[in-house]
Amino acid sequence: MKNLIEIRWHGRGGQGAKTAALLLADVAFGTGMYVQGFPEYGPERMGAPITAYNRLSANPIRVHSNIYEPDYVVVVDETLLDSVGVTDGLKEDGAIVINTAKPKEEIIPKLKGYQGRVYTIDARKISIEALGKYFPNSPMLAAIVKVTGIMDEEDFLESMRKSYNHKFASRPEVIEGNMKALFLALEEVQ
Amino acid sequence: MAIKERLSGNEAVANAMRQINPDVMPAYPITPSTEIPQYFTTFVSNGQVDTVFVPVESEHSAMSACIGSEAAGARTITATSSAGLALMWEVLNVAASDRLPICLALVNRALSGPININCDHSDAMGARNTGWIQLFAENNQEAYDNMIQAYRIAEHPDVMLPIMVCQDGFITSHAVENITLLEDQIVKDFVGEYEPEHYLLKDGESIAYGPYAVTNYVMEARRAQMEGLRNAKQVCIDIGKEYGQISGREYGLFEEYRMEDAEYAMVIMGSAAGTAKDVVDALRDKGIKAGILKIRLFRPFPAEEIAEALKGVKYLAIMDRTEDFETNCGPLGAEIKSALFNKNLRPLTLNYCYGLGGRDVTVESLTSVFEDLFEVEKTGDLGEVYRYLSVRE
Known part of the structure; x- marks a missing residue:
């Protein structure tokens, strides 16, 4: 694994891209890494494009800027492919992970000639199946963990269970659904 | 523990x-x-x-x-x-x-x-x-x-x-x-x-x-x-x-990062100081004697101590993350120059306004500040002493 991994998240306000970036920082921290998870803030509106970032490293991280040449990009909402330069600066030896029900052949032409690896996952289908509602952030989190290989999948699931137990202490009924969403996403990202 | x-x-x-x-x-x-x-x-x-x-x-x-x-x-x-x-x-x-x-x-x-x-x-x-x-x-x-x-x-x-x-x-x-x-x-x-x-x-x-x-x-x-x-x-x-x-974490009035023999120095405060340290490491790897002085205590301003820390510096950049409308300098610029003046120190000094309203501060943008100092060294001309960093004209 590279010494420093930089990830950029594209989502829309309300979809949980920021939360997913913070959760990724959380689980990576659990494996002993140095982490940053931070959103780029503007006026906060439901549905507006938002960006969040992760730096994950074996060494302390001092730089405090946005990420312009990410190793990985996660697109939580495929409608952003038409309006936001999601592949801008994305390294060719990196990868992009896109939430879509469409086959890759339909998505790749929208990526402005990006030559790196392209992964897709139908986070809507997974979320509806696991949770009965559309919360794409848990499936997208599992997908990026799988694509980056930053940690063992079993360790990831165990760490997320702990995190959900804490986060949903007052609503334990949603924990299993979220765990199922992670599990399905690890299986289905392609 | x-x-x-x-x-x-x-x-x-x-x-x-x-x-x-x-x-x-x-x-x-x-x-x-x-x-x-x-x-x-x-x-x-x-x-x-x-x-x-x-x-x-x-x-x-x-x-x-x-x-x-x-x-x-x-x-x-x-x-x-x-x-x-x-x-x-x-x-x-x-x-x-x-x-x-x-x-x-x-x-x-x-x-x-x-x-x-x-x-x-x-x-x-x-x-x-x-x-x-x-x-x-x-x-x-x-x-x-x-x-x-x-x-x-x-x-x-x-x-x-x-x-x-x-x-x-x-x-x-x-x-x-x-x-x-x-x-x-x-x-x-x-x-x-x-x-x-x-x-x-x-x-x-x-x-x-x-x-x-x-x-x-x-x-x-x-x-x-x-x-x-x-x-x-x-x-x-x-x-x-x-x-x-x-x-295990001792604090002083300011932090000196690779300042021991620095000829080119940047005075900066807040989160951008971390980014600046990465810039200095890259410059040091090329054999350039660069350093950072990071302000911790701004009030009271430790003028004498800072002047002492900067006494070997030949080319200095002072970074102000505010536009205070002094029109010639920012508040940190004014403080540092005053501190140097009182000690008869005259490094060639540029003062920058940067990062307003969240304008991103990157390794590249702070590297360009040191490049400006190299230009001053080459030409011997300070040009504009109060500048804006990463601004569209």
């Missing part, structure tokens, strides 16, 4: 406040500091602190309530940002001149306008001459560490002045990063109980806070207040050393 955690800057500061367990917190929410009272009220509701939380209707009222509470003898804390601090301005001066060691967590955000929620230092710089002590932090760890040291500096009998603990809005306040926390009891033992010599509710003592002073007394009061602020410098050094003993 130190506790390894990952927290945002706001979570870190709120946790320091929980460990300190102040007596009173009047606060009014404003982005990006809102989370601090938000987390803290959770601690209040859960009984993790016995602080009295006072919800008020404005920041002017928040600081006024702080003044009343602190004058009564209670250790008092608040948090704000940007326009919130600006609205406090009148009473910030009252807090300082009444010698009340209130602690304020400032999460730096641009002043209007255009209205903007992101980071710059215009709020803190607007309040720099209100008599408050000001500490700045590079990251969540320093924000936490500064908060724990704050009351020890402010409440010191030689000081007795309010203190502002600053961190950069969103850049550190909302970024989750690794942090090492101290155990609650270690913090409590370090901070200690607040036992002021004088306070309004003290049995058998009559005292007035904030009375009218006739012409015959104002200059003496001001002079005494200035001496208290000046004393904060030595106290800051002493407390920073003592904090090093309990945490």
Whole structure:
């Protein structure tokens, strides 16, 4: 694994891209890494494009800027492919992970000639199946963990269970659904 | 045992406040500091602190309530940002001149306008001459560490002045990063109980806070207040050393990064200092003698010590994260140049305005500042001495 991994998240306000970036920082921290998870803030509106970032490293991280040449990009909402330069600066030896029900052949032409690896996952289908509602952030989190290989999948699931137990202490009924969403996403990202 | 955690800057500061367990917190929410009272009220509701939380209707009222509470003898804390601090301005001066060691967590955000929620230092710089002590932090760890040291500096009998603990809005306040926390009891033992010599509710003592002073007394009061602020410098050094003993992280007035033989130096404060360190490492790898001086204590300004630290520097860049409309320089630029002037030091100096309203500060943009210094060296011509970084023409 590279010494420093930089990830950029594209989502829309309300979809949980920021939360997913913070959760990724959380689980990576659990494996002993140095982490940053931070959103780029503007006026906060439901549905507006938002960006969040992760730096994950074996060494302390001092730089405090946005990420312009990410190793990985996660697109939580495929409608952003038409309006936001999601592949801008994305390294060719990196990868992009896109939430879509469409086959890759339909998505790749929208990526402005990006030559790196392209992964897709139908986070809507997974979320509806696991949770009965559309919360794409848990499936997208599992997908990026799988694509980056930053940690063992079993360790990831165990760490997320702990995190959900804490986060949903007052609503334990949603924990299993979220765990199922992670599990399905690890299986289905392609 | 130190506790390894990952927290945002706001979570870190709120946790320091929980460990300190102040007596009173009047606060009014404003982005990006809102989370601090938000987390803290959770601690209040859960009984993790016995602080009295006072919800008020404005920041002017928040600081006024702080003044009343602190004058009564209670250790008092608040948090704000940007326009919130600006609205406090009148009473910030009252807090300082009444010698009340209130602690304020400032999460730096641009002043209007255009209205903007992101980071710059215009709020803190607007309040720099209100008599408050000001500490700045590079990251969540320093924000936490500064908060724990704050009351020890402010409440010191030689000081007795309010203190502002600053961190950069969103850049550190909302970024989750690794942090090492101290155990609650270690913090409590370090901070200690607040036992002021004088306070309004003290049995058998009559005292007035904030009375009218006739012409015959104002200059003496001001002079005494200035001496208290000046004393904060030595106290800051002493407390920073003592904090090093309990945490392993010693603090001084400023941080010198690779300054030992530096010919090219950048003076900077806040989160961009971390990015600047990466820039300096890259330059050093090329054999270029570059260094960073990171401001920690801005008020009182450690002018003599900074001049001493910069005495070997030939080419200097001073970075101001505010536009103060001096039109020739920024506030840090003015302070540093004045400090150098008094020591007959004349490095070729550029002063930059940067990062306003959250304008991103990158390795590339700060590298370009050093490249400007190389150009000055080559041509011997300073050109514009006050410049804007990363601005569209």
